[in-house]
Amino acid sequence: MASMILPRCATRSLARATSAVRSQASKVATRCIHQTSPITASPIRHRPGAQQCSPRIHAPSAALGRRTMFIQTESTPNPDALKFNPNQRVLPESIPSSFLEYLTPRSTLAPPHPSPLAAKLLSIDGVTSVFFGADYITVTKDSATPWAHVKPEVFAIINEFMLSGHTIVNTVEDTAGESGQEGTELDSLAYDENDSEVVGMIKELLETRIRPAIQEDGGDIEFRGFHDGQVLLKLRGACRTCDSSTVTLKNGIESMLMHYIEEVQGVQQVLDQEEEIAIKEFAKFEEKLRQQKGPDAAPSTIGKGSLDTVE
The missing domain is CATH 3.30.300.130 (Fe-S cluster assembly (FSCA))
Known part of the structure; x- marks a missing residue:
């Protein structure tokens, strides 16, 4: 193939045209760059971290406070005694009597039916006796101590004890015949074939x-x-x-x-x-x-x- 020889004037015109095209392309590129939104700092003025990307974990409401149970109270004819109803069984069904009564701190530890709950209640200042019925607890105080000082502590102890699942009344062998509690015998009103x-x-x-x-x-x-x-x-x-x-x-x-x-x-x-x-x-x-x-x-x-x- 024969080579084509351009005159010197044509070469100069081609060089000028190539330079003009490059200059125009540069201007277009520059114009495109300036048309985009400028990169500026965030209004928060700090870079997003990993904590913002991670999902929030909400703690359950139970973790924010202690669990509680609904305990009803009833007044009695005795102004120094209050009846507490925890809405669950208090006296174990294995005990033949219909009640247990604790009159002293020693009776809460003595056989045949020591009670950790009764021991805690009797440790409250002013409480003189604790009575367990089938599904209620009666707390008696002395007349000199107001209920405003006793009732909150009784509530807290019963609530904590019931929710913990601990045994309310234990049964141990009474080898010495101590009988520290009242009502440990058979129910006195139960049927007896020997009765008249x-x-x-x-x-x-x-x-x-x-x-x-x-x-x-x-x-x-x-x-x-x-x-x-x-x-x-x-x-x-x-x-x-x-x-x-x-x-x-x-x-x-x-x-x-x-x-x-x-x-x-x-x-x-x-x-x-x-x-x-x-x-x-x-x-x-x-x-x-x-x-x-x-x-x-x-x-x-x-x-x-x-x-x-x-x-």
């Missing part, structure tokens, strides 16, 4: 008509025997130290038993030494009130009236 007809009728009335009202008031009742027309009973829980317990026995239980069973001539309460002292002090107080109001004034009572008006 009159005793069976007394137990049936106490079980079906009297005990539900006593338990509603945070206590229980024991049958201690029937001798010479007199029914021997023992009140427990909130009713044990209640000032109106005598009125309840006489105006309520005695009236009912005498109405349905002609062999019953009266009801007597079996008392401990401290209970005898409390009743004597209450009798003195009633006598002072009667003298101030006049000889015809009726005796006063702080009971609910559920048993005091039974006919």
Whole structure:
């Protein structure tokens, strides 16, 4: 192929044209660069880190505070006793009695039924006794300590203990016959084939008509025997130290038993030494009130009236 020879003037024109094309391309490229948005600093003025890219993990609400359970409280005829209902079983079904009562710190450790929960409750300043029913707890305090100081601690201990799943009442062998708690024997109102007809009728009335009202008031009742027309009973829980317990026995239980069973001539309460002292002090107080109001004034009572008006 023959080579083509360009004249010198054509070569110069081609060089100038090539230079013009390169210059135009450079201007277009420069124009394109300037047309894009300039890269500036973020308004936050810091570079995004790895934490902004990672998803947030929200802690569950239970982790923000301790778990709690709904515990109801009920007042009783005894102003120094409160009934706490944790809405779950309190007394183990394996215990034959319908209640357990702890009157001293030692009784919470002694066989046959020591209780860690009762031990913690009795360690609260002012608490004098702890009573376990089937599904409720009655706490009794001394009259000098206000409930405002006792009630929050009782709530906290019961709540923590119930949620932890610990055993409320343990059962150990009582080799020494110590019997540190009250109510460790068989249920006194349970059916016994050796009972007479009159005793069976007394137990049936106490079980079906009297005990539900006593338990509603945070206590229980024991049958201690029937001798010479007199029914021997023992009140427990909130009713044990209640000032109106005598009125309840006489105006309520005695009236009912005498109405349905002609062999019953009266009801007597079996008392401990401290209970005898409390009743004597209450009798003195009633006598002072009667003298101030006049000889015809009726005796006063702080009971609910559920048993005091039974006919």
